[in-house]
Amino acid sequence: MALSKKAMAALSVPGIPMYALMMPLVIFIPPYYAEHMGLGMAAVGTIFTLGRLFDVISDPFAGALMEKTRVYIPKQGWIMLGALPLSLAVWKIFFASPPGDTTILMMWLLVLYAAWTLMSVGLFSWGSEAAGDYHERSVMMGVIQIANLSGTVLVLVIPAVIELFVDTENIQLLRIRAMGAAILLLLPIALTINWFYAPRAKGTVSPTKEPVWAAFKGALANVSFRRLIAADLFVGLISGTQTAIIVFFVEIVLRLDGHAALLQLLALTASLLGVPVFIHLSAKLEKHKTLCIAVCLTACAAILASQMAVESLFLAVFCYILFGFPMGAAQMLPRAIMADVVDEARLKSGDSQTALYFSFLTTTFKLGLGLGVGVTYFLAGLAEFDPATARLDDSAHWVIRAMVGGLPLMFAAIILTLMWHYPLNRRRYEEMRDCS
Structure with missing residues (x-):
């Protein structure tokens, strides 16, 4: 029902x-x-x-x-x-x-x-x-x-x-x-x-008898599961790196003092508005291909943003809205796909461990957000970017611009490699339902 x-x-x-x-x-x-x-x-x-x-x-x-x-x-x-x-x-x-x-x-x-x-x-x-x-x-x-x-x-x-x-x-x-x-x-x-x-949560006949480490091992042995959590990690990295770098980019490179919080809020609001659009798109396409489209759009927006002239507030607003619009869907779609992975695992083992599988997605996304801060600060330090100096001298601004455009492009390419030919598609799901 x-x-x-x-x-x-x-x-x-x-x-x-x-x-x-x-x-x-x-x-x-x-x-x-x-x-x-x-x-x-x-x-x-x-x-x-x-x-x-x-x-x-x-x-x-x-x-x-x-x-x-x-x-x-x-x-x-x-x-x-x-x-x-x-x-x-x-x-x-x-x-x-x-x-x-x-x-x-x-x-x-x-x-x-x-x-x-x-x-x-x-x-x-x-x-x-x-x-x-x-x-x-x-x-x-x-x-x-x-x-x-x-x-x-x-x-x-x-x-x-x-x-x-x-x-x-x-x-x-x-x-x-x-x-x-x-x-x-x-x-x-x-x-x-x-x-x-x-709706009431569905009851379960009995608790799982599988040992915890065996359950972890069984989950990681699933190819669909491994590819999905890897993709989710890189989705988190896209969000994490861009959040970590937004103040440096907006207030130092673009010289739009006091506008970083506004642009972050606009990106999040655009994400909120974009989710229904991508839900509709996923009904026409496969969920994994919709995910690929979403991250590719974020990469395109990031590349456009990295080329902006200084003090271009209206262009910055446009780029951050364009960047944010597919990001909510990019975070949502791996969770929709994970529900199908759980069904695949249940068909193989006879046991549906929904909470265990979804807990890994909680881990990978948070890990991606956390690593995003470390990656951007490490690369900035490696290139000798100093925020105090950069406010006076724009010779190192290329470092931030390169990360703004390059990191989402690299992470989106990895997600595309992992998910475009993802094995658990709509046809496979229908076959599983017929077998269950």
Whole structure:
């Protein structure tokens, strides 16, 4: 039975507060704790690096835990179970009073990451199980992606409004607490809607008896699975490198001071608008080919942006909207394809480990985002690009321009190689359904 639009919206709505949380953790919380809370750059950098390493390693084990307990706790249950520690961690991190404490920040950051993982893997795997056929999975993952992007856009609007209309010396503190309050307000509203209006998560007859390491090994032995998570890693790298470099490119190279946040917001809004378009396109084409088209469009936009003249605000707006428009789909489509990979694995082994498989996608995308920062800073340092010097001398601006255009092109080419002739297509899916 096909899911109604109401059911899809109710299922996806926890994504709004969940993904509203992620942007502050990348952009606002680290400098807030380094400066306002007095912990310093080195300490905060170390804490967030260790936290991200823990987060990446813990994701597959969270997926394995869900499969071991799936007869007792449905995927919807994990969203609810993760919400309480997540809310407490948000309160402790966003509303802490100075001076800060490195141990306390580290502890609550780990709690937040673990709780977010449970909710995220639960949400995506539940959406996969609820969707009925090849195209409905694209629609379901698209609706979840729209919810996620809506949360991201919403939380970026809050500091922009505060900076525009509030005149106070404590604007950094007000900005952090306003975002934290918005997340804490949205979370119970979203969970209530989800609990009463979302379709019930499907029950499972018995928990998986396969050992955790054997499950990991079985997943990695699947060619379709390996190619998909590799592609998702490079999708994350496209986003990560461009996010890491946007301030240098916009404010130093293009000399558009104060416009980096605006262009980032426009790109995210364009992503939100682009998802329905690419869902429609995936119904006409294969999902993997639609993914290839999406990343190729981002590469073309990035190349165009890299050639812009300085102080070209309108062209910058056009390029970032063009870059952002397919990015939401590029992040959504691997999750729609993973639902088909789960079916393929179930046909071979007789066991459907949805949470385990989706936990790897959580890992690869976050790893891509994290590595994106490291790649851009490493290459910039290797080419001896110095931001302070570059504001006065444009001789090293070619380094940033080369990364803006070249990195997305290289990553898109790798994704194209991995996914254009992807073996798990619509015809293969129909054959699997006939066999099951």
